[in-house]
Amino acid sequence: MSTTFNRRLLIVWLILTSMTLAYVWMDHTVDQNGTLRASTVVTVSAIVIALIKVRIIFREFMEVRHAPAWLCRLTDAWVVLIAACLLGSYFVGSAVS
Amino acid sequence: MSLPKMKTTEPLTMPDPPTGSRVSRLAWNFRHHPKRELWFAWWVMVIFYQLYGVLFFFVTRVQPPPSPAWDTPTVVRWFDDHDFGILAGFGVVFLVAGMCAPMNALLAYSMRRMSVSRLFAYSYLIIYSLAAVPGMLVMAIAMIVAALRPHRDPELIHWLYDFAFLSFSGTMGVFMIGSLVWMVAILLDKNRVFPKWFGYLSLCNALTEVVVAPAWIFHRGAFAWNGAIAWWINMVVFVLYTGVFIVLLRKMIQREDFRAGPLPALPDKGEAAHSDSVEAVR
Amino acid sequence: MTNLAGSRPQLEEKPTKFVPGQPDMWMFVLFESLLFTGYFSVYLVSRTQNEELYLRSQAALDLRIGVFNTIALLLSSWAIARCVKASREGAYRPALINASLTILFGVVFLVSKVLEWVKEIHMGNTFTSNEFFQHYFFLTSIHCIHVLIGFIVLGVVVYQLWSPVRRSQQLVETCATYWHTVDFLWVLIFALLYVVR
Numbered sequence: 001m002s003t004t005f006n007r008r009l010l011i012v013w014l015i016l017t018s019m020t021l022a023y024v025w026m027d028h029t030v031d032q033n034g035t036l037r038a039s040t041v042v043t044v045s046a047i048v049i050a051l052i053k054v055r056i057i058f059r060e061f062m063e064v065r066h067a068p069a070w071l072c073r074l075t076d077a078w079v080v081l082i083a084a085c086l087l088g089s090y091f092v093g094s095a096v097s
Numbered sequence: 098m099s100l101p102k103m104k105t106t107e108p109l110t111m112p113d114p115p116t117g118s119r120v121s122r123l124a125w126n127f128r129h130h131p132k133r134e135l136w137f138a139w140w141v142m143v144i145f146y147q148l149y150g151v152l153f154f155f156v157t158r159v160q161p162p163p164s165p166a167w168d169t170p171t172v173v174r175w176f177d178d179h180d181f182g183i184l185a186g187f188g189v190v191f192l193v194a195g196m197c198a199p200m201n202a203l204l205a206y207s208m209r210r211m212s213v214s215r216l217f218a219y220s221y222l223i224i225y226s227l228a229a230v231p232g233m234l235v236m237a238i239a240m241i242v243a244a245l246r247p248h249r250d251p252e253l254i255h256w257l258y259d260f261a262f263l264s265f266s267g268t269m270g271v272f273m274i275g276s277l278v279w280m281v282a283i284l285l286d287k288n289r290v291f292p293k294w295f296g297y298l299s300l301c302n303a304l305t306e307v308v309v310a311p312a313w314i315f316h317r318g319a320f321a322w323n324g325a326i327a328w329w330i331n332m333v334v335f336v337l338y339t340g341v342f343i344v345l346l347r348k349m350i351q352r353e354d355f356r357a358g359p360l361p362a363l364p365d366k367g368e369a370a371h372s373d374s375v376e377a378v379r
Numbered sequence: 380m381t382n383l384a385g386s387r388p389q390l391e392e393k394p395t396k397f398v399p400g401q402p403d404m405w406m407f408v409l410f411e412s413l414l415f416t417g418y419f420s421v422y423l424v425s426r427t428q429n430e431e432l433y434l435r436s437q438a439a440l441d442l443r444i445g446v447f448n449t450i451a452l453l454l455s456s457w458a459i460a461r462c463v464k465a466s467r468e469g470a471y472r473p474a475l476i477n478a479s480l481t482i483l484f485g486v487v488f489l490v491s492k493v494l495e496w497v498k499e500i501h502m503g504n505t506f507t508s509n510e511f512f513q514h515y516f517f518l519t520s521i522h523c524i525h526v527l528i529g530f531i532v533l534g535v536v537v538y539q540l541w542s543p544v545r546r547s548q549q550l551v552e553t554c555a556t557y558w559h560t561v562d563f564l565w566v567l568i569f570a571l572l573y574v575v576r
Contacts, residue, residue: 013457036434042576050570063399089420093427297407
């Protein structure tokens with residue numbers, strides 16, 4: 001039984017790591033020879049991917065999967081709240097500048 | 098019916114509480130209630146914080162703080178706009194500053210009630226007594242001096258302005274260490290005086306106080322003494338934290354049994370109504 | 380609610396629902412992440428007001444170091460998750476090994492972060508250089524303070540697992556919850572400081 005858990009954790013780690021590596025590719029497509037370029041798509045994707053990773057960490061590493069429903073809903077609500085704050089700050093800031 | 102549950106350690110022979118008018122109950126409580134000093138300290142704390150808020154935010158209007166980036170004429174104009182408020186408000190602050198003493202004593206008392214060493218309580222008292230000097234009084238003095246003579250050299254007024262605000266914000270480190278002392282006491286405590294989540298909230302508060310340290314360096318931006326991070330977020334957390342500990346201290350006093358072991362939980366509603374009738378101070 | 384540790388064998392299909400660790404720690408986790416979100420929002424808003432400056436300064440950061448840091452912390456989270464599961468099954472030696480691995484990866488993260496700071500400072504980018512670096516040094520420093528506290532917390536885990544008279548599963552889970560918070564906060568910081576354009 002413990003090997004099932006350990007394999008699951010390993011897979012989770014692999015997914016998280018590949019999402020991290022995806023960032024390198026993302027930035028690569030936007031930057032030109034070391035000069036960084038602004039890109040709303042990259043920014044929004046970076047934030048969304050980070051929050052997906054956070055949710056995976058909540059559910060798998062922090063065992064929210066096995067937690068009572070209120071904790072599952074609370075952590076999900078938190079991810080949504082953080083997304084709203086971050087994306088909101090970015091878009092409101094962009095609109096104002 | 099006579100007092101419930103006030104058992105062995107009570108040496109006094111209290112007369113029975115009267116069941117008459119509110120005034121007579123109040124008088125009885127004033128003279129005989131075993132927790133009267135604790136409740137007194139708690140009310141002093143509540144009143145102090147209300148006064149502090151009103152005086153600093155509405156009378157003197159030094160909070161939210163003005164900018165460190167202003168030039169001298171702007172600063173002088175700010176003092177002109179605020180002069181009466183500053184003189185009156187900080188005058189009152191000088192009068193009521195002593196209210197900090199029962200307040201800090203109550204917090205130290207909470208640490209005495211814990212299973213941890215009394216060193217925590219004593220350290221906390223010393224730190225917070227000292228912290229009030231630069232953290233509140235120096236600012237009050239500097240501001241009043243600046244506002245007292247509007248025709249003073251503008252450069253001197255600007256100097257006093259910097260001195261006041263840096264003293265107020267920049268000395269946050271002392272308060273932070275005090276918070277940490279309380280936090281460690283709460284986390285180590287076996288008497289369950291406070292819930293553990295409050296210990297963790299104290300850590301959050303202490304961390305937002307760390308964040309004020311860069312105010313010494315910056316004239317503008319998020320880390321200046323009026324910055325989004327160094328002031329606004331810090332203040333929101335602090336207000337929340339203060340509200341929480343005021344409520345928790347109230348619960349502590351209600352639960353207090355003057356013994357040395359774990360603090361009992363609050364009695365359920367029926368019994369609470371009975372023991373609460375003893376305190377007509379509300 | 381406490382965990383029914385060891386009272387029945389692990390069944391993947393229907394495990395009992397439990398709150399991992401003390402619920403108090405969860406309150407801390409949620410509050411702290413909200414606090415950091417506040418800091419991140421301030422960063423993002425000031426970024427949008429000054430995009431050129433931020434992009435130029437961001438070029439001084441090496442994305443690969445950020446990736447390395449993230450992977451180090453993900454490994455540490457993975458290790459502490461394994462530790463919690465091992466300790467729940469009563470396998471305390473593997474649990475201790477995993478706890479030590481967590482500390483090791485945490486140290487790797489810390490060392491590489493310090494080296495990165497030194498590198499940036501040598502390049503002339505300090506806390507006071509410009510707004511971007513204010514946020515960079517601030518966010519990474521306050522995160523490192525959490526990492527340092529995390530080492531104390533992991534020390535508690537090791538202390539608990541060491542002797543049979545202790546081994547409180549709830550305490551181990553509580554500490555693990557804290558460490559995972561340190562990890563996911565870094566995931567967000569990394570995305571915002573290094574990746575966002």
